Amino acid sequence: AQTVTQSQPEMSVQEAETVTLSCTYDTSENNYYLFWYKQPPSRQMILVIRQEAYKQQNATENRFSVNFQKAAKSFSLKISDSQLGDTAMYFCAFMKHEMYSGGGADGLTFGKGTHLIIQP
Amino acid sequence: DAGITQSPRHKVTETGTPVTLRCHQTENHRYMYWYRQDPGHGLRLIHYSYGVKDTDKGEVSDGYSVSRSKTEDFLLTLESATSSQTSVYFCAISGPGLASEQYFGPGTRLTVT
Numbered sequence: 001a002q003t004v005t006q007s008q009p010e011m012s013v014q015e016a017e018t019v020t021l022s023c024t025y026d027t028s029e030n031n032y033y034l035f036w037y038k039q040p041p042s043r044q045m046i047l048v049i050r051q052e053a054y055k056q057q058n059a060t061e062n063r064f065s066v067n068f069q070k071a072a073k074s075f076s077l078k079i080s081d082s083q084l085g086d087t088a089m090y091f092c093a094f095m096k097h098e099m100y101s102g103g104g105a106d107g108l109t110f111g112k113g114t115h116l117i118i119q120p
Numbered sequence: 121d122a123g124i125t126q127s128p129r130h131k132v133t134e135t136g137t138p139v140t141l142r143c144h145q146t147e148n149h150r151y152m153y154w155y156r157q158d159p160g161h162g163l164r165l166i167h168y169s170y171g172v173k174d175t176d177k178g179e180v181s182d183g184y185s186v187s188r189s190k191t192e193d194f195l196l197t198l199e200s201a202t203s204s205q206t207s208v209y210f211c212a213i214s215g216p217g218l219a220s221e222q223y224f225g226p227g228t229r230l231t232v233t
Contacts, residue, residue, distance in 0.1 A: 004162075035221065045163075045210065045224035091162055095222075107153050107178055108212075108222055110162035 002027045002094045006111035013082055014119050020067075021077045021114050023092030031097035034068065034075045035108070039089040048090070051075065053097075082118050089113045123147050124225040126211050132231045139198040141228050143211030145191075151214040152194040153178075153222065154186065156207040163210060169194055201232045 003026045013019045025034070036048040051059045051068050058066050063080045079086055092111040123146030133139050143152060151170055155163040155178075165178030167186040175186050183205060185197045198205055211225040 043208065043227050045212075045227075047221050047223070050221060106176070107155075107165040107168050108163070109179075110164070112160060112162045 002029070002032075002096065002109045004092050004094050004109050004111040006090075006092055006114050008114045009112075010115040010117070012117040012119060015082060015084060017082055018078065018080050019082055019116065021079075021090050021092075021116065023075045023077070023111055025073050025075065025092070025094050027073070027094065027096075029096050033095045033097060034066075035093040035095065036064070036066070036077045037091045037093060037110075038086075039091065039113075040085075040087070045091075049077065079116075084118050084120060087116060087118045089115050124211060124213055124223060126209075126225040126228050128228060129226065130229045132233060133201050134233055135202060136200050139201050139230065139232075141196045141209055141211075141230070143194040143196070143225055145194075145213045147213060147215065147223075148191060149213040149215045150191075151222075152188065153212040153214070154184075154194070154196045155210045155212065156180065156205075157210060157227075158207050166196065166209075198230075201230075203232050206230060206232045 005024045032053045034051045038046045038048050049059050049061045049064050051066055058068050065078050067076045091113045093108040095108050125144045127142045153168040154166040157163045164180045166184050167178055169175045169188040187195045209228045212222040214222045
């Protein structure tokens with residue numbers, strides 16, 4: 001079984017600052033995927049970024065980037081030029097790769113989340 | 121946005137009554153999932169489906185059953201609701217291919233009194 005740990009229950013930064021959310025995971029799998037999801041007050045779960053474990057290059061999506069350290073089992077999210085709309089819960093999630101069925105047939109394992117507050 | 125709807129969006133029910141939550145997708149995706157979200161726990165997988173009539177248990181399946189008679193619909197049933205099942209329930213779908221992301225419905229807030 002996999003576990004995902006987010007050690008920062010809450011973080012607060014000023015608008016336009018850069019913030020890094022941490023995530024560590026534990027697994028015996030070699031092929032897997034990692035995700036960051038955002039949950040604003042509307043409750044909708046929104047995919048922010050994903051990383052394939054077999055790729056050494058860190059994923060980026062506009063102001064969002066990750067620092068993926070496979071040996072250390074670490075997957076942090078960096079948000080640059082933070083905006084008020086970035087205020088939300090952020091969840092790190094793990095998915096095992098299913099070679100024959102494709103994708104993550106048995107679902108995501110989530111961390112408990114980090115509440116990020118962007119101050120004006 | 122992925123075409124996922126959940127019904128009802130809010131429900132209050134009494135302990136011991138049966139409850140069925142519905143997830144409907146218009147994407148024709150193979151995989152469908154039910155999660156629950158509770159404070160301090162993140163989201164946890166209840167059940168998932170990998171095709172019509174093909175389902176399996178997740179991490180917190182006790183007290184829940186599911187059915188999938190059509191590709192587009194995935195039902196979650198609480199046979200006899202308990203107060204510990206008060207939660208927000210999310211449905212998610214995942215498409216074909218490798219590492220398909222999961223896309224989530226808007227959630228159902230269920231309160232068991």
